[in-house]
Amino acid sequence: MAATEQPLRRARTRRAAEAAGPVPAAPRSTVPADPNAVIQLRGVSKIYDHATGAGLKQATFSITPGEFVFLVGQSGSGKSTLMRLLLKELEPSAGSIIVAGRDLGELTRKKVPYYRRNVGVVFQDFKLLPNRTVYDNVAYALQVTGHSRKDIRAKVPDVLRLTGLSTRLHNYPDQLSGGEQQRVSVARAFVNHPPLLLADEPTGNLDPETSIGIMQLLYRINRAGTTVVVATHDSAMVDRMRRRVIELNDGLVVRDEQAGAYTARDENTAEFGALMRGEPAPAPKRMADLGPDELFDDAFRDDGRTTR
Numbered sequence: 001m002a003a004t005e006q007p008l009r010r011a012r013t014r015r016a017a018e019a020a021g022p023v024p025a026a027p028r029s030t031v032p033a034d035p036n037a038v039i040q041l042r043g044v045s046k047i048y049d050h051a052t053g054a055g056l057k058q059a060t061f062s063i064t065p066g067e068f069v070f071l072v073g074q075s076g077s078g079k080s081t082l083m084r085l086l087l088k089e090l091e092p093s094a095g096s097i098i099v100a101g102r103d104l105g106e107l108t109r110k111k112v113p114y115y116r117r118n119v120g121v122v123f124q125d126f127k128l129l130p131n132r133t134v135y136d137n138v139a140y141a142l143q144v145t146g147h148s149r150k151d152i153r154a155k156v157p158d159v160l161r162l163t164g165l166s167t168r169l170h171n172y173p174d175q176l177s178g179g180e181q182q183r184v185s186v187a188r189a190f191v192n193h194p195p196l197l198l199a200d201e202p203t204g205n206l207d208p209e210t211s212i213g214i215m216q217l218l219y220r221i222n223r224a225g226t227t228v229v230v231a232t233h234d235s236a237m238v239d240r241m242r243r244r245v246i247e248l249n250d251g252l253v254v255r256d257e258q259a260g261a262y263t264a265r266d267e268n269t270a271e272f273g274a275l276m277r278g279e280p281a282p283a284p285k286r287m288a289d290l291g292p293d294e295l296f297d298d299a300f301r302d303d304g305r306t307t308r
């Protein structure tokens with residue numbers, strides 16, 4: 001292409017955009033705001049294009065602080081679309097999304113990185129930096145958010161202890177098992193102690209026993225007060241965990257089942273692990289018989305193994 005054609009084409013595109021007018025705001029929803037929600041979707045739709053159709057259709061629901069929610073549905077049902085909308089990687093075609101009282105539609109581009117600091121994210125494929133150690137992968141999440149070196153030196157070992165990675169500080173990702181790599185990515189997502197953690201198929205690349213360890217870790221983070229939303233197609237695990245389930249089918253919310261009354265009690269992490277394996281819950285111990293680790297419900301030992 002001739003060098004002069006470039007600016008010409010840009011000017012033409014700009015003129016066409018101006019003629020089309022400003023990008024219309026997504027149509028508003030009439031669903032009232034829920035002041036108690038950490039996440040509220042009000043009539044949210046996402047249409048990619050008319051050939052592929054909708055990724056999400058008129059989704060309306062609220063998630064309250066401290067909930068553990070599974071987002072389930074077959075491949076192509078809209079789980080990733082919803083996750084990406086919550087991260088403001090995508091804009092809805094209709095409706096509004098409110099996270100911690102903020103309407104994401106009103107966040108300016110400049111404010112998006114600040115918003116994302118409050119949302120921890122865990123992916124199926126870990127997304128670790130291959131040429132950095134475990135310690136540096138986690139420290140990096142704090143460096144980019146402007147934490148002081150003193151703060152980083154205090155926080156990183158703490159979160160690596162919580163995730164059972166204290167003996168792996170100086171290893172590189174390719175020296176770790178899949179489960180350990182996913183622990184690093186959970187540590188990285190949690191080191192800022194975000195109020196909200198989103199996990200997109202976090203156990204998709206892991207074997208069943210390793211998956212249980214990761215789910216125990218997410219459960220423990222949830223018990224510490226973080227709202228956790230996990231997208232998965234592992235229905236057996238979801239059934240065993242007995243938490244709230246939002247099911248999508250072809251972009252529609254077809255089920256929103258609150259955890260039954262029988263799950264309202266808080267299991268400790270060992271009881272939770274038994275639930276996940278389909279085993280009977282361990283008999284409760286008397287306070288006087290508990291060791292110091294158990295008193296603090298320390299599910300993860302420093303060697304990275306989960307307690308049973």
Ligand code: ADP
Pocket residue numbers: 048049052054055073074075076077078079080081082
């Ligand atoms: P899931 O995560 O449940 O597999 P997705 O949210 O990825 O589902 O996809 C939901 C629907 O949206 C599918 O029909 C998919 O083809 C479509 N879709 C997803 N991403 C895009 C995209 N970038 N462009 C066009 N269509 C898309």
